[in-house]
Amino acid sequence: MAVRTTTTDTRDTVLQALRRTRQIRSFTDEPVSEEDLHAILEVSRWTGSSMNTQPWQFVVIRDPDIRRRIGDISVHARYVAKAPLAIAIAMPGEDSESDAYDEARVAERILIAATAMDLGAGIGWIEEKDYAAVDDLLGLTLPTFVRTIISIGHPSEEARKPRTGPRTGRRPLEEFVLER
Secondary structure (H helix, E strand, C coil): CCCCCCCHHHHHHHHHHHHHCCECCCECCCCCCHHHHHHHHHHHHCCCCHHHCCCCEEEEECCHHHHHHHHHHCHHHHHHHHCCEEEEEEECCCCHHHHHHHHHHHHHHHHHHHHHCCCEEEEEECCHHHHHHHHHHHCCCCCCEEEEEEEEECECHHHHCCCCCCCCCCCCHHHCCCCC
16 A cells, blocks of 8 residues: 655645646736745756756846837737746757757746745747847847746736636536546
Protein backbone atom coordinates (compact mmCIF):
# COMPACT_ATOMS: atom_id res chain seq x y z
CA MET A 1 0.00 0.00 0.00
CA ALA A 2 1.33 3.45 -0.97
CA VAL A 3 2.04 5.91 1.82
CA ARG A 4 0.64 9.42 1.29
CA THR A 5 3.24 12.13 1.60
CA THR A 6 0.81 15.07 1.60
CA THR A 7 -1.91 15.97 4.01
CA THR A 8 -5.48 16.54 2.95
CA ASP A 9 -5.08 20.25 3.76
CA THR A 10 -1.99 20.56 1.55
CA ARG A 11 -3.62 18.66 -1.27
CA ASP A 12 -6.78 20.78 -1.11
CA THR A 13 -4.78 24.02 -1.03
CA VAL A 14 -2.78 23.04 -4.11
CA LEU A 15 -5.87 21.85 -5.99
CA GLN A 16 -7.73 25.05 -5.13
CA ALA A 17 -4.85 27.17 -6.49
CA LEU A 18 -4.90 25.13 -9.69
CA ARG A 19 -8.68 25.46 -10.10
CA ARG A 20 -8.82 29.21 -9.45
CA THR A 21 -5.89 30.23 -11.65
CA ARG A 22 -7.17 32.36 -14.50
CA GLN A 23 -6.17 35.16 -16.81
CA ILE A 24 -6.04 38.53 -15.00
CA ARG A 25 -5.80 41.70 -17.10
CA SER A 26 -6.66 44.46 -14.65
CA PHE A 27 -4.34 45.44 -11.81
CA THR A 28 -4.00 47.96 -9.00
CA ASP A 29 -0.99 50.28 -8.83
CA GLU A 30 0.40 48.40 -5.81
CA PRO A 31 3.87 47.05 -6.62
CA VAL A 32 4.71 43.36 -6.46
CA SER A 33 7.03 42.74 -3.52
CA GLU A 34 10.56 41.50 -4.11
CA GLU A 35 9.71 38.48 -1.96
CA ASP A 36 6.74 37.56 -4.17
CA LEU A 37 8.73 38.11 -7.37
CA HIS A 38 11.55 35.94 -6.03
CA ALA A 39 9.07 33.17 -5.13
CA ILE A 40 7.60 33.24 -8.65
CA LEU A 41 11.05 33.11 -10.20
CA GLU A 42 11.98 30.17 -7.94
CA VAL A 43 8.88 28.27 -9.07
CA SER A 44 9.89 29.07 -12.66
CA ARG A 45 13.40 27.81 -12.05
CA TRP A 46 12.09 24.48 -10.74
CA THR A 47 9.66 23.91 -13.61
CA GLY A 48 10.38 20.78 -15.59
CA SER A 49 11.62 21.03 -19.15
CA SER A 50 12.31 18.75 -22.07
CA MET A 51 15.34 16.63 -21.15
CA ASN A 52 15.94 19.03 -18.22
CA THR A 53 17.50 21.58 -20.56
CA GLN A 54 16.00 24.57 -18.71
CA PRO A 55 16.32 26.55 -21.95
CA TRP A 56 14.62 29.76 -20.86
CA GLN A 57 15.75 33.11 -19.62
CA PHE A 58 13.38 35.31 -17.66
CA VAL A 59 13.41 39.03 -18.33
CA VAL A 60 11.75 40.95 -15.50
CA ILE A 61 10.30 44.09 -17.02
CA ARG A 62 9.77 46.84 -14.46
CA ASP A 63 10.17 49.83 -16.79
CA PRO A 64 6.67 51.14 -17.62
CA ASP A 65 7.87 52.64 -20.90
CA ILE A 66 9.16 49.26 -22.11
CA ARG A 67 5.90 47.57 -21.05
CA ARG A 68 3.90 50.26 -22.87
CA ARG A 69 6.00 49.88 -26.03
CA ILE A 70 5.51 46.10 -25.97
CA GLY A 71 1.77 46.69 -25.75
CA ASP A 72 2.03 49.03 -28.74
CA ILE A 73 3.88 46.38 -30.74
CA SER A 74 1.47 43.54 -30.00
CA VAL A 75 -2.27 43.83 -29.49
CA HIS A 76 -2.07 40.41 -27.79
CA ALA A 77 0.24 41.85 -25.11
CA ARG A 78 -1.41 45.22 -24.52
CA TYR A 79 -2.23 44.35 -20.90
CA VAL A 80 1.50 44.21 -20.15
CA ALA A 81 1.42 48.01 -19.93
CA LYS A 82 -1.24 47.93 -17.20
CA ALA A 83 0.65 45.68 -14.76
CA PRO A 84 3.28 46.75 -12.22
CA LEU A 85 5.70 44.28 -13.77
CA ALA A 86 5.96 41.60 -16.38
CA ILE A 87 8.12 38.56 -16.98
CA ALA A 88 9.13 37.79 -20.55
CA ILE A 89 10.04 34.18 -21.27
CA ALA A 90 12.97 34.23 -23.67
CA MET A 91 13.48 30.99 -25.55
CA PRO A 92 16.61 29.98 -27.50
CA GLY A 93 14.88 29.45 -30.86
CA GLU A 94 16.83 26.30 -31.68
CA ASP A 95 14.00 23.71 -31.53
CA SER A 96 10.49 25.03 -32.07
CA GLU A 97 8.73 21.97 -30.60
CA SER A 98 10.80 21.89 -27.43
CA ASP A 99 10.56 25.68 -27.10
CA ALA A 100 6.75 25.54 -27.29
CA TYR A 101 6.53 22.67 -24.79
CA ASP A 102 8.91 24.19 -22.24
CA GLU A 103 7.55 27.72 -22.62
CA ALA A 104 3.96 26.58 -22.02
CA ARG A 105 4.93 24.62 -18.91
CA VAL A 106 6.74 27.51 -17.29
CA ALA A 107 4.10 30.08 -18.28
CA GLU A 108 1.36 28.09 -16.56
CA ARG A 109 3.54 27.62 -13.47
CA ILE A 110 4.05 31.39 -13.26
CA LEU A 111 0.28 31.93 -13.36
CA ILE A 112 -0.31 29.30 -10.68
CA ALA A 113 2.44 30.70 -8.44
CA ALA A 114 1.00 34.21 -8.74
CA THR A 115 -2.48 32.92 -7.89
CA ALA A 116 -1.15 31.02 -4.86
CA MET A 117 0.27 34.33 -3.54
CA ASP A 118 -3.03 36.17 -4.11
CA LEU A 119 -1.59 38.01 -7.10
CA GLY A 120 -2.97 38.03 -10.60
CA ALA A 121 -1.18 37.16 -13.80
CA GLY A 122 -2.09 37.14 -17.46
CA ILE A 123 -0.40 35.73 -20.51
CA GLY A 124 0.29 38.04 -23.41
CA TRP A 125 1.90 36.84 -26.58
CA ILE A 126 3.97 38.20 -29.38
CA GLU A 127 3.48 37.24 -33.01
CA GLU A 128 6.52 35.92 -34.85
CA LYS A 129 6.62 38.99 -37.09
CA ASP A 130 7.25 41.10 -33.95
CA TYR A 131 9.95 38.97 -32.29
CA ALA A 132 12.81 41.18 -33.49
CA ALA A 133 11.15 44.40 -32.26
CA VAL A 134 10.53 42.94 -28.80
CA ASP A 135 14.00 41.38 -28.68
CA ASP A 136 15.44 44.81 -29.44
CA LEU A 137 13.51 46.41 -26.56
CA LEU A 138 14.70 43.71 -24.17
CA GLY A 139 18.32 43.57 -25.33
CA LEU A 140 18.06 40.09 -26.85
CA THR A 141 19.18 38.87 -30.26
CA LEU A 142 17.65 36.35 -32.63
CA PRO A 143 17.37 33.37 -32.69
CA THR A 144 16.45 33.98 -29.03
CA PHE A 145 12.87 35.20 -29.03
CA VAL A 146 10.06 36.20 -26.70
CA ARG A 147 6.61 34.90 -27.57
CA THR A 148 5.11 34.93 -24.06
CA ILE A 149 5.07 37.84 -21.63
CA ILE A 150 3.25 37.47 -18.34
CA SER A 151 1.75 40.50 -16.62
CA ILE A 152 1.84 40.25 -12.83
CA GLY A 153 0.28 42.39 -10.15
CA HIS A 154 -2.41 42.77 -7.55
CA PRO A 155 -5.78 42.19 -9.24
CA SER A 156 -8.20 45.11 -9.32
CA GLU A 157 -11.56 44.72 -7.59
CA GLU A 158 -13.14 44.24 -11.01
CA ALA A 159 -10.70 41.44 -11.85
CA ARG A 160 -11.46 39.68 -8.55
CA LYS A 161 -15.19 39.45 -9.29
CA PRO A 162 -16.46 36.01 -10.26
CA ARG A 163 -17.26 35.62 -13.95
CA THR A 164 -20.68 34.59 -15.17
CA GLY A 165 -22.23 34.37 -18.58
CA PRO A 166 -21.36 32.81 -21.93
CA ARG A 167 -18.03 30.97 -22.23
CA THR A 168 -17.13 31.56 -18.58
CA GLY A 169 -18.25 28.33 -16.94
CA ARG A 170 -16.66 24.95 -17.29
CA ARG A 171 -18.11 22.14 -19.33
CA PRO A 172 -19.10 19.03 -17.37
CA LEU A 173 -16.45 16.30 -17.37
CA GLU A 174 -18.83 13.98 -19.23
CA GLU A 175 -18.57 16.23 -22.28
CA PHE A 176 -14.86 15.77 -22.82
CA VAL A 177 -13.61 12.74 -20.87
CA LEU A 178 -13.63 9.39 -22.61
CA GLU A 179 -12.90 6.07 -20.95
CA ARG A 180 -12.05 2.89 -22.79
